[in-house]
Amino acid sequence: MPGYNEDDWLAINTIRCLAPDMVNKANIGHPGAPMSLAAVSHVLFNKFMQFNPENPSWPNRDRFVLSNGHACALQYCLLHMFGYKLSMDDLKQFRQVDSITPGHPEKLDTPGIEVTTGPLGQGFGNAVGLAIAQKHSAAVYNKDGFELFNNHTYCIFGDGCAMEGVASEAASLAGHLQLGNLICIYDDNHISIDGDTAIAFTEDVLKRFEAYGWHTQWVEKGDDDLDAMEAAIQRAKDVTDKPSVIKLTTIIGFGSLKQGTHDVHGSPLKPDDLAQVKKKFGFNPEEFFVVPQKVYDNYGARSKAGAAVEQEWNKLFSSYGEKFSKEHSEIQRVLKKDLPEGWQKCLPTYKPSDPATATRKLSEAVLEAIHDAVPELLSGSADLTGSNNTRWKKATDFQPPSTGLGDWSGRYLRYGVREHGMGAIMNGLAAYGTVIPAAGTFLNFVSYAAGALRLSCLSHERVIWIATHDSIGLGEDGPTHQPIETLAHFRALPNIMVWRPADGNETSAAYYMAFTSKSTPSVLALTRQNLVHLENSVLEKAIKGGYVLHEDKEAQITIIATGSEVSIAVESVKTLKDQGIVARVVSMPCVEVFDAQDKDYRLSVLPDGIPILSFEAMSTLGWEKYSHEQFGLNRFGASGPYKKVYEKFEFTPEGVAKRAKATVDFWKDVKPIRSPINRAFTHVI
Amino acid sequence: MPGYNEDDWLAINTIRCLAPDMVNKANIGHPGAPMSLAAVSHVLFNKFMQFNPENPSWPNRDRFVLSNGHACALQYCLLHMFGYKLSMDDLKQFRQVDSITPGHPEKLDTPGIEVTTGPLGQGFGNAVGLAIAQKHSAAVYNKDGFELFNNHTYCIFGDGCAMEGVASEAASLAGHLQLGNLICIYDDNHISIDGDTAIAFTEDVLKRFEAYGWHTQWVEKGDDDLDAMEAAIQRAKDVTDKPSVIKLTTIIGFGSLKQGTHDVHGSPLKPDDLAQVKKKFGFNPEEFFVVPQKVYDNYGARSKAGAAVEQEWNKLFSSYGEKFSKEHSEIQRVLKKDLPEGWQKCLPTYKPSDPATATRKLSEAVLEAIHDAVPELLSGSADLTGSNNTRWKKATDFQPPSTGLGDWSGRYLRYGVREHGMGAIMNGLAAYGTVIPAAGTFLNFVSYAAGALRLSCLSHERVIWIATHDSIGLGEDGPTHQPIETLAHFRALPNIMVWRPADGNETSAAYYMAFTSKSTPSVLALTRQNLVHLENSVLEKAIKGGYVLHEDKEAQITIIATGSEVSIAVESVKTLKDQGIVARVVSMPCVEVFDAQDKDYRLSVLPDGIPILSFEAMSTLGWEKYSHEQFGLNRFGASGPYKKVYEKFEFTPEGVAKRAKATVDFWKDVKPIRSPINRAFTHVI
Numbered sequence A, B: 001m002p003g004y005n006e007d008d009w010l011a012i013n014t015i016r017c018l019a020p021d022m023v024n025k026a027n028i029g030h031p032g033a034p035m036s037l038a039a040v041s042h043v044l045f046n047k048f049m050q051f052n053p054e055n056p057s058w059p060n061r062d063r064f065v066l067s068n069g070h071a072c073a074l075q076y077c078l079l080h081m082f083g084y085k086l087s088m089d090d091l092k093q094f095r096q097v098d099s100i101t102p103g104h105p106e107k108l109d110t111p112g113i114e115v116t117t118g119p120l121g122q123g124f125g126n127a128v129g130l131a132i133a134q135k136h137s138a139a140v141y142n143k144d145g146f147e148l149f150n151n152h153t154y155c156i157f158g159d160g161c162a163m164e165g166v167a168s169e170a171a172s173l174a175g176h177l178q179l180g181n182l183i184c185i186y187d188d189n190h191i192s193i194d195g196d197t198a199i200a201f202t203e204d205v206l207k208r209f210e211a212y213g214w215h216t217q218w219v220e221k222g223d224d225d226l227d228a229m230e231a232a233i234q235r236a237k238d239v240t241d242k243p244s245v246i247k248l249t250t251i252i253g254f255g256s257l258k259q260g261t262h263d264v265h266g267s268p269l270k271p272d273d274l275a276q277v278k279k280k281f282g283f284n285p286e287e288f289f290v291v292p293q294k295v296y297d298n299y300g301a302r303s304k305a306g307a308a309v310e311q312e313w314n315k316l317f318s319s320y321g322e323k324f325s326k327e328h329s330e331i332q333r334v335l336k337k338d339l340p341e342g343w344q345k346c347l348p349t350y351k352p353s354d355p356a357t358a359t360r361k362l363s364e365a366v367l368e369a370i371h372d373a374v375p376e377l378l379s380g381s382a383d384l385t386g387s388n389n390t391r392w393k394k395a396t397d398f399q400p401p402s403t404g405l406g407d408w409s410g411r412y413l414r415y416g417v418r419e420h421g422m423g424a425i426m427n428g429l430a431a432y433g434t435v436i437p438a439a440g441t442f443l444n445f446v447s448y449a450a451g452a453l454r455l456s457c458l459s460h461e462r463v464i465w466i467a468t469h470d471s472i473g474l475g476e477d478g479p480t481h482q483p484i485e486t487l488a489h490f491r492a493l494p495n496i497m498v499w500r501p502a503d504g505n506e507t508s509a510a511y512y513m514a515f516t517s518k519s520t521p522s523v524l525a526l527t528r529q530n531l532v533h534l535e536n537s538v539l540e541k542a543i544k545g546g547y548v549l550h551e552d553k554e555a556q557i558t559i560i561a562t563g564s565e566v567s568i569a570v571e572s573v574k575t576l577k578d579q580g581i582v583a584r585v586v587s588m589p590c591v592e593v594f595d596a597q598d599k600d601y602r603l604s605v606l607p608d609g610i611p612i613l614s615f616e617a618m619s620t621l622g623w624e625k626y627s628h629e630q631f632g633l634n635r636f637g638a639s640g641p642y643k644k645v646y647e648k649f650e651f652t653p654e655g656v657a658k659r660a661k662a663t664v665d666f667w668k669d670v671k672p673i674r675s676p677i678n679r680a681f682t683h684v685i
């Protein structure tokens, strides 16, 4: 093994001075971890990782995830020094509004950032997803002599990530899946924000990972012993049937007068401390933001070597194209996030005479119909396959072949009862670039994954949640399982589509939009109970998010409903007619998509002049945006057969008619009645 | 060790027949786990647990938590057979609307249910909380010769719970805390909903718990070997410096023709299968819902013994009262959830001239001021103590004395970076009955604990989240940490108070309500940044949830704001005045409490006749309920100094004035303008 020399230490010490410079200029941030992780990241980036800063989206690049995202000054330094499009000025703009160096790494802001991290544990889960995607892509696309996909995923995580359940879930699954392409470095610095980890975190982390089935190693001198780091990473690479974790014992804030204490975790160094750090590492304490040319040169050479590797890969990919043109164009297509020509013709369509069916079953019919046409779809469930109906009949499980339960090309992932881990893994799967992840759980338990879901939204990942048992309509499982707040929660997230289809055609519409919206995650809220197929529901209307299902020019009221409540609303029209009230009905499977339509359209659906009543069997919060009055459930549900539960809360045609009548009466004296579509001003975007 | 005889097997076999009878009558439910857990629960309830069915709230009873709550037919059978107020008719009403035997165990519905379980992993976390509360209460109240609190907490959990991150977090903390009073039984049946656990869950669970610092044992014959079960539980009791887990290998659906498969997990047995089960266990296949008198007699004797133990305890408690009258009355008080006379006089009050202060600091001032007066308060943080300001200066940590870091009487819990576990543990702490748990994290990461928070609401636990860094106002940490959807999410939950105080008096008001609302959890959303103390903010007004902060009879518009936005709204009044517009300002620290006021009051705050503009620096979703127009942030935030971030989104007096003017203009032509307080009908409750 080649030794390390002063050039290596120069690079490492550059980071140890540059990162705290960034934090000090911002006057806020985390210098400690960058200083102590400088050594291992130098070894990782300069000896192991393959990447080309000129093309951060080269498909077979090694992936790097900084799960302790608060240490991002480290990552920004590295990206700058290796030649990514991140200037010294960008480093100086650390944590400033509209800079490309925000307080935590965001993949949309900064070239070279693979996934958005910071919320602890998420990056670790993303890394597991990235590793799964690599394994899967290799199995699907690699051919003899054509190792298109063979990259590694490297992840650094700290004590915080190690304590988070989301990372535990992902680690357990990674062990089961024998992800030999995943190498994680645990920054064991004995410090978290509250001080010494002795106060709350005294478990044996390596033993825990062993219990998960990981290969484990310990590097005791994580700030000094570059050879040991290199040897450990190399051994980790050599172990191909297990994920690897390397416990790297470091001294947080290495070099600072306060090293080894939580004082260096989340605050700038004192000026005199920073000065002595620089002296200690051979830099001029009077100078700031310094990268010696030699470091640029050496790192530049490494990057150039990476560029050459990419060139080789490009040639390989070209000749692959000559032999395997179908796969070649498929890879090119999926990397652009395009869908296959005509795929949408596979989406099932229904007529009102078709038998009543639960939307979870209609969702299964979609998956059954499109899985051949859309090979990048990777489905799965958090141990509710039979309830979520997420698996097409001929699916193969994604499993280590040695288990005899499937293989790496399998397109069905058994996530186990690990919803949060599943969400973080899906973000990693989507970030890899060759996969569209979809996975199921009960809608109520998507909430367990709220931390991951909001990052799907923030980082624009096309992730699809197949969220069945979407309301009190699940019946007997009762209030512990019946969503009340859930849709309001998700609808309050930016950049999401929350679909609650009312029948077969709307379910197909939901999938159409979920697949074709390249930068937006979707939650499909689906029923356990059967629903009739509606007159006038067609995909072309449903993909507008809201549309008129039942029109009447004489209408005195508009009733908006979603999902299982739409057919009840339609029935209530007859009940109202008997009472001399004319109603029209709007189906609103996705408010976000409806919001994106032009105002004329929206006003044609929710016109001025008559009051609007919303009807959805859960929290009414947010429906005031579209309606004058709201019928819903602002309490927890009840355990019982679902029809009885619906009756208890008067979610019947008669119950709706009663509220509709009250609405018409109440608004009789107000003129003009304005549709809530009209707004005094538009929101800042 | 005494052996077991036919009486024991009669009781066990009764459960094995009675539980599937319940499921079959309901025609939906989970027979498998009750059948295989019948044996161990018999040993547990009949040999170990101390309880009195006549008084399910006897303070020193042993606690039992069925974390795999879907197996609740088991628990209902046991409660019935031991003589809790749960009749055979109640068992026959399993999973029916308004029965006391819902689909998952709910503490408010059923005598003898300690905590509401079903959402996987939660019960395990609750059990850790119950165990902590016992340790703490013992340390605070027990005296020489007066072991008032020495109960054990027993918890059964399955593969699902074992896979959930929330349980992993709680287990790691329980190991650190050396909770020798906690005994968990892991139902190792190799089956989860998707089939054999080999497909997704192949880790070594006992080794993982060892890594956490638990005492571990394995009972191989979990359906048969009663002696081994008893021995293991006894050994677990004997180990007093570690929590214990017993892996109990069972055959799911023991006795069924489908035993050992997932077919018996979540569906009724086929009638012929049920018949052969009964024959196999010596029951008449023609008869249903049978409990032999002998079983009632034996279990009744056990319950009677428990009642006698309670009687002894009551005597002990009486004589304790003679010696320690202060502690005695304190225990009586806290068990009633009452607060000490006059405690609220400790709450700080402020005047506008007091220095501007962050509400997180004002929250700290409250804790500092009241912690002596309210000894049942147990504070803590998920590793953000210095940021959440959750620790009063002289606090002692709750820690095993052997760590040298604190002791069992300590009132400050270092939860580690384990938000979801913290939420589940707090539910257990509150359920024990002697503690008011409060704990901190960033508001954004309360979302990690969404699964636990909704159970606080459902089971009426007085749990307090000290949720700091409550908006884009946290500044540089950026969008990954800035809540947008969070308050809308929580406000959509039933039975919660979401407080966002604007200054010192409102912060005191929030605490006043959080402590005095015995059956409602609270989330206190607190700023990182300093806020001025407002003219006209007083506790007496703020505890109404919303009130007029700045009145003007000539007002053309009402501006409602919360938290850090209130002072900006107040400033905008001047800006508007310069433009010839008269505005009044409403501060709305808690919409739920405002909703609970009578209509006259609410209309006095939000009157008819003029338009209302809401202003809150996050999702506007839900504000339509209180306002005609909404100013907020329906996108993710930005990383930067908070004032710059506020400017970016025009959250300035000028920005508010601009929207207020647009609102006045827009509503000019509508007459009459109705306050949204007016509704056509009231919601079902």
Ligand SMILES: [Ca+2]
Pocket: A158, A159, A160, A187, A188, A189, A190, A191, A192
């Ligand atoms: Ca650390």
Ligand SMILES: [Ca+2]
Pocket: B158, B159, B160, B187, B188, B189, B190, B191, B192
């Ligand atoms: Ca199981």
